[in-house]
Structures are given as structure tokens and as C-alpha cells.
Amino acid sequence: MDFLIVARTVISLALVSGALAVIVSVADKVLNNYGECKLDINDGQKQLTVEGGSSLLSTLAGQKIFIPSACGGKATCGLCKVQVLSGTGAGQVLPTEEPYLTEKEKADSYRLSCQIKVKSDMRLRIPEELFNIREFICELVEIEDMTYDIKRLRLKLPKGDEINFKAGQFVQLYTKPYGKVKEEVFRAYSISSKASEKDHLELLIRLVPDGICTTWVHTALKEGEQVRVSGPYGDFFLRGDCEELIMVAGGSGLAPIRSLVYDVIEKGLPHKMRFFFGANTVKDLYYLEEFTRIEKDHPQFSFIPCVAKPEPEANWQGESGFVTVALENQVDTGEAKEAYLCGSPGMLNACIKILKSKGFKDNTIFYDEF
Amino acid sequence: MKENPRDALLRVDMEAGRLIKDGFLGEDHRPLSDIISQDLDTLAGLQVSHVELGRAMRRLTRKGMAAIGETVDAGDYLVKTEEYMGWLGCPFKDARRAAKRNTLVRDKATNKEMRWSDLTIHLIEEHAFFQGKGSAFRLEPEALAAFLGLPGALVPQDE
Numbered sequence: 073m074d075f076l077i078v079a080r081t082v083i084s085l086a087l088v089s090g091a092l093a094v095i096v097s098v099a100d101k102v103l104n105n106y107g108e109c110k111l112d113i114n115d116g117q118k119q120l121t122v123e124g125g126s127s128l129l130s131t132l133a134g135q136k137i138f139i140p141s142a143c144g145g146k147a148t149c150g151l152c153k154v155q156v157l158s159g160t161g162a163g164q165v166l167p168t169e170e171p172y173l174t175e176k177e178k179a180d181s182y183r184l185s186c187q188i189k190v191k192s193d194m195r196l197r198i199p200e201e202l203f204n205i206r207e208f209i210c211e212l213v214e215i216e217d218m219t220y221d222i223k224r225l226r227l228k229l230p231k232g233d234e235i236n237f238k239a240g241q242f243v244q245l246y247t248k249p250y251g252k253v254k255e256e257v258f259r260a261y262s263i264s265s266k267a268s269e270k271d272h273l274e275l276l277i278r279l280v281p282d283g284i285c286t287t288w289v290h291t292a293l294k295e296g297e298q299v300r301v302s303g304p305y306g307d308f309f310l311r312g313d314c315e316e317l318i319m320v321a322g323g324s325g326l327a328p329i330r331s332l333v334y335d336v337i338e339k340g341l342p343h344k345m346r347f348f349f350g351a352n353t354v355k356d357l358y359y360l361e362e363f364t365r366i367e368k369d370h371p372q373f374s375f376i377p378c379v380a381k382p383e384p385e386a387n388w389q390g391e392s393g394f395v396t397v398a399l400e401n402q403v404d405t406g407e408a409k410e411a412y413l414c415g416s417p418g419m420l421n422a423c424i425k426i427l428k429s430k431g432f433k434d435n436t437i438f439y440d441e442f
Numbered sequence: 443m444k445e446n447p448r449d450a451l452l453r454v455d456m457e458a459g460r461l462i463k464d465g466f467l468g469e470d471h472r473p474l475s476d477i478i479s480q481d482l483d484t485l486a487g488l489q490v491s492h493v494e495l496g497r498a499m500r501r502l503t504r505k506g507m508a509a510i511g512e513t514v515d516a517g518d519y520l521v522k523t524e525e526y527m528g529w530l531g532c533p534f535k536d537a538r539r540a541a542k543r544n545t546l547v548r549d550k551a552t553n554k555e556m557r558w559s560d561l562t563i564h565l566i567e568e569h570a571f572f573q574g575k576g577s578a579f580r581l582e583p584e585a586l587a588a589f590l591g592l593p594g595a596l597v598p599q600d601e
Contacts, residue, residue, distance in 0.1 A: 146455045148531025149539070167448070171537030253459030259528075280526045280542055282578065284463045325527060352511040381512060394509075416525035417541040418507055442528045 109159075110193040113137075114200065124192070128154065128185040137198065138205040138244075138302045142442060144257050145186035152185040153177065159194025207302045208235060210273065215295050218358040221279040222324050223289060224264070226272060227299055234270035235303070237263060239310060239335035240328040240412070242440065243273060243303030247288040259285035260305065260442040262414065264327035266334045273301065278324040308412070308440045310335060315408040317343050320399060320423050322350040325414030326359060328440070332412060333363075337370055346374045346402070350395025350419065354379055354386035376402070396422045406431035413439040445473035456533050456574075466533055466565075468576025481572045484583045490592045495583070496567020498590045499558055503545040518591070520548045530561050534571070540564050549589060556581065556589050 106124025111131075113120070120135050129145050129152050132138070142149035150172030165173060169184045210227035218224050229235060237243075244258045265274035279290045293299070310317075310332055317336070321329045329347060336343055351357045356379075363375040378395040382388035391398050396419070403409075403426075411427050413420055420439055427437055445453065453474055458465035470477060485492060505516035506523030513522045526542040540560035548555045562579050565571040566586075573580040587593070 143461065143531050146461060146531075147535045148455070148461060148533065150531075150537055168451075168535050171535065249459075251459075251463075252465070253463065255459065257459070278526065280528075281544065282463050283526075283542075284459065284461075287463055323527065380509075414527075416510070416527055416543075417529065418510055418525045418543070 106189075106191045109190050111135075111190070112193070112195045113198055114196075117200075118203075122190060124190045126190060128156075128183075128188050128190055128194075128196075130186075131190045132185065132198075136207060137202065138207065138305075139185050139198070139202060140244075140305050141186060141258075142260060143186075147172075147184060147187055150184065153182045154185045155181045155197035156183045156188065157181055157195040157197060159192050159196075204236075205302055205305060206235070207300065208233065208273075210299050210301060212293065212295055212297050212299050213272075215293065218276065219356055221290075222358060223277050223279075225275045225277060225289065225293075225299075226265075227275070227301065228272045229270075235273065236270060237267055237304035239263075239267040239331040240308040240438075241304035241306045242308075242328070242442070243275070243301045244305065245275065245277075245285065245289075246300040246302075247285050248292075250288050250292045253284060253288070257284050258302075260440075262308075262325075262328035262331070262440065263304070264330045266338065267331060268334075268338055274327075276324040276327040306440060308414075308438055310341075310412075311410055311438070312336075312341060312343060314410045314436070315342075315344060316410075317345045318399075318403055318409055318411040318427070319345060319347040320350070320395060320411065320413045320415070320419075321347070322395060322415035322419045323356070325416075325419075328414050329412065330359065333366065333373060337366070337373070342372070344372050344374075346376065348395050348398055348402075349375070349377045350380070350415070351377065352380045354382050354388050394422075395419070396426055399423060400426050403427070403430055406433070406436060409436065411437045413437065417441075445475070449474040452534060461533055462530065464578050466571075466577055466579070467574035468578070468580060470574025470576060472574070474571070477572075477574055478570050481583045482570055485570075485587070488584065488587050488593065490583075490587045492566050492570040492572075492583075494592055495586055495590060496563050498592060499545075499563045499566070499586075502547050503543065503558075503560065503563065506545050506547075507543075516547075518550055520550060522546045530559075532561065532564060532568075534565075534569050536568070538564060538568070547589075554589060556586065 108121050109124040111120040111122055122131050129139055139152045141152040147168045166187050169187050173182055208229050210229055213228045214226035216224045242260045242262045245261050246256050246258045261275045263273055264276050277286055277289045280286045319329045357377055367373050367375045376391055376398055378391040378398045379388050380394050382392055411432055413423050424437055455461055456466040502516055502521050506514050506521035508514055510523055510525050513520050523545045528542050529539040532538045543560045546557045572583055
């Protein structure tokens, strides 16, 4: 008897829940049906007709306008700012946007594009360079272990397509659902291949413990798979208003430096280059032969690999100690030099401190913060 | 207790596969405010604040940062800090971001170990959020306080 009462109750509740779900779903479609909305970008430079109801970030991505974002629209990075001059997003900023916007940005009508929905016609202002960012569905033609925790990915663009990027720039790599990750996420990775080779991209990806994207790359991604990327992004590229380039990288931070080194050489630029590459142990080093060969073939380039704690059995003959020590000892002044850095936050901070003590200025030190 | 709408939205992004692979909640289905208030009750009983815990954790992480990747002697503890490129945004969406840095600390006397990330420190210090039960990065307040010798150990105010 008791069982029947419980069963009836459970079934009744299930039916009520199901009915409510249907009502909510229908109501959502009816009440949140914003219909077609017109987006006017940069005073008529682009005029788009879109379906309302989604975030501005995803709506623009659907129109192949890719606003940089590091968190995928979850309001934890604050990078996806655009100016909303009129329309639904032009009102008061949301509490989720508040911490990311300065008073000036608020006054200038900046909003986080991931946080506002397209509900009506809107006038927007978006930096023009973002219109060059494209989406590519690539084939993963090679995946290679460079070290025990760094993989090289070679992504072939669709036949006849090409990517135009500046050496040092990055792309966003989109994952597919795997394990507990039920939706696509994306993360930024510097391009390590030559800017002159436009039919493919190479990325160097270090496994981050519990990393959402790097775990996918290291455990789930297989050669032959289709991989989605967008890009190029970023302002980490050669300025070259100097005589010498001081380059410092650690781990997978080697990626953009490799592209920069080849760019300088291929363009026949006169800059001297010194590349300090830091690793914890000898087994963390890679591309040693390649950079040693470049050094031999091109006197303008010097390669200084530094190993913090070389294993005794490795018989390491190069620089021992932190890369910052070599930088401190071997770079005398910032005069006529620019510095290009890529690595972990601690390494970046330490390098910047040393470089500034030697006379480098904010506008002669370049690095990416992702 | 019913979850307020803002916490409900935060909770969605704290689930596995949203911001980090395994999420911040583990198998804990309680409202965020309940998770936090229960841990605060525990701390009140211990007469330790989450801010003190955060400061003590950060102090050890900073010791480890003196030699990334190597084990550093930090008095009563041995500390090893590993760094990776990039940063993580705070799931409370406060515009703060933490370096991808993990710290492994061993108590020399007991050989007990604890591990935390820079984001964990921020979540504890600023939000009193020790993460949900079953989360890989949850630190039990009582165990953490005991590990750090709190109350009692001196935690400098300027760190």
C-alpha cells in the first residue's frame, strides 16, 4: 500500500515537472523571441541582420566577427569589451560587468559582449583589426611529443585557404566535449610555425594539471581529427625599432619566439637576436638541434639554453641556473634593444624587473599575458 | 535554503568542464551560501579567519616562488611551486585573476602534505570559499588550519 502511494506521488511529481518544463520552454521561445535585429558596426562599415536572443559575443561570432575572449563568455576574463552606442546593451552595466570596466570605459559605453543579449537593433564600435580574424576548420595532421609534457600540433588548413598572421600572434583553439567537459571551450595558443607558411599552423601545448584544454589535447585529440581554430589575435609581434632583440622564453613559451626568429631571418632583417630559453631540467629542453643549427647558419642569432637544475646524468654543458640569471649577467643595457618574452607569470615578472633595471622601458618590452 | 539568482548563475560556471576541468563543487549540491557559511562556522569554532588562512598560504607560496620547480626550505615546511603559462579568472567574477601556479607544501615534522593553487588561495582569502565537498581542490578548513598551525602561528599582516 505504502509503495503504491510513493509510486503515485513520484509519477505525479514527474508529470508536473515535465509539464512545467514544457511550459517554461514554450514561454522562453514566445517571451524571448526578439526576432530579427540589425547591428550597425562602426557607423555603417558593417550592417548585419541577426536573430535576437543570444549574447552579443556569440551573435558576432556567428557572423564571423571574433571578439577576443579568454573565458569563453563566462565573465571571468573581461576581454570581450565592445562599445555599445545604442540599443539594448547601451543602458546600465550589469553587476557581472561592473568589476571589469573602468569609469572611463563605462562613460565611453563599453560593455562585456558576453554579458549582454541582442534584443533590439544596436549600434556598435569594434576595432577594425578584429575583422581580419577568421575561423578555420583544420585537420590535425601531426601530433608529436616534444618533451614529456609538451606536444606539437600541426594543423593543416582547408585546401586553398590560408592564414595571414604576424609572427608572435596567437590563435584560439576550440575543444570538443570530452569526459566531464560537456561543452566546447577555447584557449589561446601562440603560433610556433613560420608566418611565411600560410597553409598550416603549428602550436606547442604544455599539459597543465587539470587544464581543461591542455588535457583534451594531451589525452583525447588524435591525428586526423578536425580541429577548429580562430585567429590571428594579439599584439605580440615584432616592432624592430632597434638593433638587437632580446628574446626570453620558458616551456611552451618558445612557440612565438620560434616564429619571430624565422620571420627576422626570412625577411633578411638586420637585427641581432639573443634567445634565452629556460628549462627546469635537461628533459624539459626541446628544439635544441634546430636552434643550434640556426645559430650556426645565421651569425646574427645566438641561442642560450639555460637549465635551472640539470640532472647529473645528463652531462649538461650549457648554462646552469635560472634563465633570469643568464639574462642579468649577459644583457648589459637596454639601449637600442627590444625584449620579447613568453612564459609563466613568475618568469615574466622576474624578467621585466631585470630588464627595467638595465634601462628597458615599458614600450621596449613585449609579452603576452595568457 | 533556496539559492539566490546570482549564486545560481555562479554555480553553473563552477561546475565541471566550465571554467576548469573538474569544477569547484565536486559532488556538493548545497547552495553556495550554505557551503560558505558552514565552513565559516567551522572556522569560528577554531577562532581562525579565512583571511588569516589565505595569508599563511600565500606566504608559503611566495617562498616557493623563489625557486620555481625546486623544493625550498621554508622553516617548518618544504615548499615546491610549479608555474604554467596563463591565468585563471575568479569564478565569483570579481575581475581578479590568478596565475596558473600550484604549490605543494610538506610539514617537516609530520610529513603531511597539502596542495593548493593561487586561485584556491584567492577563493579562501577573499570569498571564504573552500570549494564543494568532493572537489579535487577542496581544503577542509579544520585540516588546513591545523596544517598551518593556526591559530597561533604568526601571519604577517602585510602579506
